[in-house]
Amino acid sequence: MPDSRQNIEISALASLSEAISKIAQNDGDFTTAIGALSLHRRNTPTTPVHCIYQMGLGVVAQGAKQVMLAGKPTYYRAGESLLTTVDLPVVSHVTRASAEQPFLGLMLVLDPQTVAQLAAVIPPAPTVREAQVTPLSVEPLDHALADALLRLVTLLAEPALIAHVAPLIQQEIIVRLLTGPYSSQLRQMATAGTPGQQIAKVVGWLKQNFTRQFTIDELAASAYMSPSTFRHHFRHVTGVSPLQFQKKLRLQEARQQMMNKNLDASSAALFVGYESASQFSREYSREFGESPWRDIRRLRAEGESGMP
Known part of the structure; x- marks a missing residue:
């Protein structure tokens, strides 16, 4: 039988699930006033989706999910959280969900400046272990963190207080x-002068x-590294090379432009910086598994049918 601590953790997770489900009553993604x-x-389980994860904390309150970075899968399930320490091009999908027990989760984007400011004045706990730095990491959701997240979600019911209480x-x-x-x-990503922090700055520049x-x-040079050292640290932090990172950003933005603004493939290619439409189509097909025309047609059909 679960001990008292496990009972508390289970109760906190159940409360978080209930709070999310009250707002996310239907299948989908819900932005909030925070x-x-x-x-x-x-x-239902979903098909893999290409997206950019920002620096943030993802939490699964019910169900399970897989995130793929550079071909390597990371799994997390109910009662676990996933920390992304830098913006990353990933492929993610829900692996466990049903009408009776839907997948319920949240994502909290972290402000890098706030993280850096607090890291500079708050010493790490003596019991915190040193760990190999990875761009994605999964940990159990402890009661104190679950409680803070629950308070943030339930704060949405008090809109007059959000601006004052949410930042706290x-x-x-x-x-x-x-x-x-x-x-x-x-x-590692927040401390000034560390390789991780320098790479994070470059990633931010590339996004823009x-x-x-x-x-x-x-x-x-912008990261104050030699080219070989820079390549090593960039791949270690993001899982891909700088050119691959740029390509993924371009292709995902082109996909959004075709979906949301009805651009054709040639126009989308020019919009994101490709000089060759044929090269764009080849790289798009390798990234998403279909030609731009077939991919966008499929995505629109799925949207119209209500598929996730």
């Missing part, structure tokens, strides 16, 4: 992450400038 917080519900709870969550099992991962041409030497 800009950094989104809630998610799926009534978000700071508490970051403090708990910095003093808990995620401490090493988060501090992915249509531009650049050389590895230029990126390495």
Whole structure:
């Protein structure tokens, strides 16, 4: 039988699931009045979706999920959380969900500046273990962190208080992450001068400038590294090379432009910085498994049929 601590953890998870389900009553993704917080519900397992995970904390309250980074799968399920320490191009999908027990989860985007400020003044707990730095890591959701997340979700029912209270709870969550099992991962990306923090800056620049041409030497110089050292650290942090990272950003943005603004493939290719439409189509097909025309037609059909 579960001990008293396990009972508390199970109770906290059940409360979090209930709070999410009250807002996410239907299948889908729900933005909230707290800009950094989104809630998610799926009534069936989903097909893999290409997306960019921002620096943030994902939590599964019910069900299970898989996230694929550079071909390597990471699984997390009810009662577990996933920390992303830098923006990453991933493929994710819900692996366990049903109408009776839907997938319920949340994503809280973390503000890098707040993380850095708090990391500078809050020492890590003496019991926190040093861990190999990875871009994605999974840990059990402890009661204190679950309670803080629950308070953030239930705060949505008090809109007049959100602007004043939400930042305080978000700071508490970051403090708990910095003093808990995620401490090493988060501090490596937040501490000024560390390789992780330098790579995070480059990743931020690439997100804003992915249509531009650049050389590895230029990126390495901006990170104060030699080209070979830069390549090593970039792949270690993001799972892909700088050019692969740029390509994934371009292709995902082109996909969104075709879906949301009805651009044709040639126009989308030019929009995201491709000089050759044929090269764009080849790389798009390798990334998404179908030609741009077939892929967009399939996505629209799934949307119209209500499929997740």
